Amino acid sequence: GAVVSQHPSRVICKSGTSVKIECRSLDFQATTMFWYRQFPKQSLMLMATSNEGSKATYEQGVEKDKFLINHASLTLSTLTVTSAHPEDSSFYICSASPGINQPQHFGDGTRLSIL
Amino acid sequence: RKEVEQDPGPFNVPEGATVAFNCTYSNSASQSFFWYRQDCRKEPKLLMSVYSSGNEDGRFTAQLNRASQYISLLIRDSKLSDSATYLCVAMKTSYDKVIFGPGTSLSVIP
Numbered sequence: 625g626a627v628v629s630q631h632p633s634r635v636i637c638k639s640g641t642s643v644k645i646e647c648r649s650l651d652f653q654a655t656t657m658f659w660y661r662q663f664p665k666q667s668l669m670l671m672a673t674s675n676e677g678s679k680a681t682y683e684q685g686v687e688k689d690k691f692l693i694n695h696a697s698l699t700l701s702t703l704t705v706t707s708a709h710p711e712d713s714s715f716y717i718c719s720a721s722p723g724i725n726q727p728q729h730f731g732d733g734t735r736l737s738i739l
Numbered sequence: 740r741k742e743v744e745q746d747p748g749p750f751n752v753p754e755g756a757t758v759a760f761n762c763t764y765s766n767s768a769s770q771s772f773f774w775y776r777q778d779c780r781k782e783p784k785l786l787m788s789v790y791s792s793g794n795e796d797g798r799f800t801a802q803l804n805r806a807s808q809y810i811s812l813l814i815r816d817s818k819l820s821d822s823a824t825y826l827c828v829a830m831k832t833s834y835d836k837v838i839f840g841p842g843t844s845l846s847v848i849p
Binding site (some may be wrong): 658660666667668670673715717719724725727728729730731732733735 | 770773780781782783784785826839842
């Protein structure tokens with residue numbers, strides 16, 4: 625089945641550090657990938673839609689300069705949390721679909737902790 | 740109006756019980772429907788697609804009612820391992836962004 629790989633799975637770093645998270649579709653190409661964030665005991669919140677070869681589309685309230693998205697190939701999207709602060713600590717998850725009317729498959733998620 | 744609405748629960752049921760969840764969706768143009776389960780501190784995993792004619796996968800049965808714009812999930816003979824949050828998804832195409840609701844929390848009790 626379709627596999628989406630996310631790396632790293634866990635990051636702990638100091639405030640002010642920038643953190644890059646990778647999302648790869650391993651056995652299919654994805655022109656679109658999605659990035660979500662989930663705080664404890666809350667719903668998955670869509671942050672942005674990553675579009676291969678063009679700019680990402682951000683949801684209302686998500687700062688594009690804070691959360692840089694690059695989708696340089698059909699199998700890789702990256703999310704960079706720039707100058708991360710403790711309030712950015714969260715569970716970040718990506719997803720992609722192998723084709724039209726196919727379900728989204730999720731990466732394992734990245735648990736980010738900013739000290 | 741939210742794209743999907745679910746009763747967040749929690750549903751606390753004994754092992755062996757049958758439990759049903761409903762989910763309503765707002766976009767009548769939705770074409771693809773899915774149920775996911777999410778375990779605590781994990782990513783959502785696809786449980787099953789939902790087809791117009793209804794479909795079954797072992798103890799799980801999913802149904803779609805387009806006229807009323809809701810989908811349902813029935814779990815028979817609940818197991819402890821079924822404890823999770825269940826998320827429904829309704830999309831026009833798989834390239835549409837997916838807005839999740841809070842999901843429905845299920846706890847199966849010994």
